[in-house]
Amino acid sequence: MEILKTYKLYIGGQFPRTESGRSYLVSSLAGEPLANACLASRKDIRNAVQVARKAHGAWAAKTALNRSQIIYRIAEMLEARKGQFIDELSEAGFGMEEANAEILSCIDRCVYYAGWADKFQALISSVNPVASSHFNFSTPEPMGVVGVLACQNTPLIGFISQILPIIIGGNTVVVLANSKMPLSAISFCEVLATSDVPGGVVNVLTGSIDELLPTLASHMDVNALSLATVSNMPKVFEAQELAIENLKRTQLLVHDFKNQDAQGMEFITDFQEIKTTWHPIEQIAGGAGAY
């Protein structure tokens, strides 16, 4: 007799059940039942944001090199377990070729963003030649906790394409997974849990977008939103409106994440603040000292 997997939430590096004790049936593309997923609640969001906030400081304080290696480690773990993911996708009704392509893209994307971790700063920072005796420079900083409405069209590549550029820049995320196809995302969390990604950096909830998105969008301790477009655009507009209360930076993503061009530095920098620092420059010998 086959042992069936229980799919739970991923919060703070743990796999808890929803505090609500609810679940919903997830079916394959062909309509066959696959598993029960957690039907997360508003309280699960509250818990997830809390741990994401707590995890943010230490994650942002890690060196960029360290974050790079951790994301690269995800690629290694995914590579090692790609068979499992391909199987999972094919059970969910995707053709082998499609499933294979999706997972390979996911691995590529991990490698791609791992490489960005310690480079985008150099490209968007600046030393600004102000017209006074001050050293003035602008550098990026993570925004904090980012709420993510994952792509609802793809099981995994959208999810990965959204969260990696956000976390590589030092943010932590609370993600609402693809509602209809949440299983791969939860399985991916098993990769995260074994890839040195600290608990709380990525938190994933499954359930009803209609129920959860307003709570996430209105949460006053969430700094930004990444919203993949969904069929239900009014729901997205509602989220945008709720996000205004604490001026969350909100990005709407309309990309087809399977495309090679659904990646880039701007996916990282969209979730960075620019901080400009000034400091006086002492004038030595009237500036005529050298040479």
Added chain:
Amino acid sequence: MSTANWDLDPSMESTAIVQLQPKYDLFIGGCWQKPKSGKYFATYNPADESVLSEIAYGNQDDVNLAVEAARKAYNEVWSKMSGAERGKYLFRIARIMQEKSRELAVLETLDGGKPIRESRDIDIPLACNHFFYYAGWADKLAEAFPGQKPTALGVAGQITPWNFPLLMLAWKIAPALACGNTVVLKPAETTSLTALKFAEICEQAQLPAGVVNIVTGHGDTGAALVANQDLDKIAFTGSTAVGKLIHKACIGTSKKLTLELGGKSANIILEDAPIDQAVEGIINAIFFNQGHVCCAGSRLFVQESIASKVIEKLKFRLQSIYVGNPLDKNTDIGAVNSKKQLETIEKYIALGLEEGAEIFQPTCNLPSKGYYCKPTLFTDVAQSARIAQEEIFGPVLTIQTFRTLEEVVQKANNSPYGLAAGVWTVNGARIFGLSQQLKAGVVWANTYNKFDPTSPFGGYKESGFGREGGRHGLSAYLQFKN
């Protein structure tokens, strides 16, 4: 020889250089057009409550006409022009502004109440430099964003505040035009005159008609601008409350948005600070422009070990702050911009007393006419006091003490705002450590309230989003096709 009082004589800037018309129309499509409503409103000199001129009250129809003119100019002229040619117009505007700098400075002071020393030495030069700076970007946008194929957005609606009227106009119009956009600008109702002068400068520069349109009016004029369906961009500087309304109005549209909003910035003095320069920094942080500065260092945090010394020095320093007629070259604090704003400030001062904080104001005689407020210190302020949390937008400083760095970082960040912060210490490592921890878009270390066209400005959290100034300021007015 015994000591005597040595008081400076008044040294009044002449207003003869300012040529004002009794009435100003709207600047739309390169022409001066009467408002559809037929209505005008008075603009006052807050220093003596006299009427300076009458200004057109634009409504939705006027706004729509202006946007149409801007769209036409964009389609037919501005989007077809090379970056280099656009740049030349901006350079030309910068030069004419420099040539008219004295008139602009005096007018800014007349209309807004700020000291002539500031409009002459800070506002107007910075505004000119902003045009000069962005002029040079116009033909280098591809280099600014390699591989991203930057192009203009189209028509931008821009709404500016009353605290730095011409400077904020420059922050809005210069990058917009450099990036190839055309604009409709709505200046603040109490300070429209330099924007109208700027329209005259555009005429003199022979800027193609419709590239810059100035629609004056009140809040509903701004709302009409935001509501226009044919804009590609809204840029707003002003209060957080209005910023949120604008944000809401933009949802579901293709309008790109930048907001530069309020603040309650922390100015942090550590015990090893260069103390006399820090005291001067505190003064500049809160009393610059009567405290009508979104990034004003309005929350002072002093390490407890030096708190009494710093406060004593501050009180002494306030004795040589001159409050009075803004046209006097020796005035440090001029007139509060409007009666309404003075009432707001006075309400907060009363609230501070109610909240049990200790007040200090220097003895000084305020003019009998006009809107004036003494520089005000509140000591013994708790983090939970409203005067320490809410933006007052006036010359009112709250002073809190702290013991540890961790404590001050927490208190500084304990605010919905995140525009700026000041850090004073001679320990370089500590500056970088604190700067990294402070959630603010601008950190002034051992200085405060410095601005430069090359330096990006903008906030975290409820202080808004997007940056103005520098290369970063370009992206607010560009789209990318990568």
Added chain:
Amino acid sequence: MNHPSISTELSSLLLSSPSIDQIGALERIARIQSRSIKGAAKLQGLRMALSMIDLTTLEGKDTTGKVRQMCYKAQHLHDQADGLPTVAAVCVYPSFVAEAKKALGTSGIKVASVSTAFPSGQASFEIKRLDTQFAIDNGADEIDMVISRGRFLSGDYQFVYDEIAAIKAICGPVRLKVIFETGELDTLDQVRRVSDLAIGAGADFIKTSTGKIQPAATFPVVLTMLGAIKDHFDKTGQMVGMKPAGGISSSKLALQHLLMVKEVLGEAWLTNEYYRFGASSLANDLLMQYQKQLTGRYQSATYFSID
């Protein structure tokens, strides 16, 4: 290099010296310089500046004749104008103190003498002691000593402190001005440190320069020294005087310096009891500006005596 250990008294003085941010200091100065001094305030300021001058000649070629003529000028700045004050003092080498004293008679104008192997200070203490004693014995009202800059720069603060204290002991009631020669010091931090040190050791006045080294009395240096005087006053209630010397040759600069005194220290310092300009050519520029204020005509140097 080993130095004698620093006394508790001195080390607490040095510890209390704050750092100076040069750019911040320059901004403070720019703000003072942007003030407009006009009308009656300008006239008053010019008169005040004249009354604060230490009219100075410190040259190898000084003679009794030169000193006598300068002393006459000190008492008769511009007899063509009414109501002018005299200068505060004349400042000469010790060998001319007696002559100056005689020439000034009962005018009330003080005789200041440089001492302690002026201007370099590179001599044994015994020589500095005798130098000072000689000036005092000849009737000097004020002693302008130089500090040992080499010792200061090498970190031997105790030596510098003790030397000032020893000269002060010789001076007794004679007013002691301590010259730092800030043009030979490096940072404003050092200017502040030496100010605190000298005030602690008993200086009645602190003075920027000998006039032999450039730069001399720059605004940042003077501002820094005023800051030390203010902090000492806030702590002890004692007023120490300030004397910028060298480089202040125009009325505009002098008035800006006075305004700086007013804003940084307060009006109590606006008297020659607590403020002096060490200058030789400043007086005539002040006189020319004074005449200009009175007559509305721009003046010519030809009409002002050059002693």
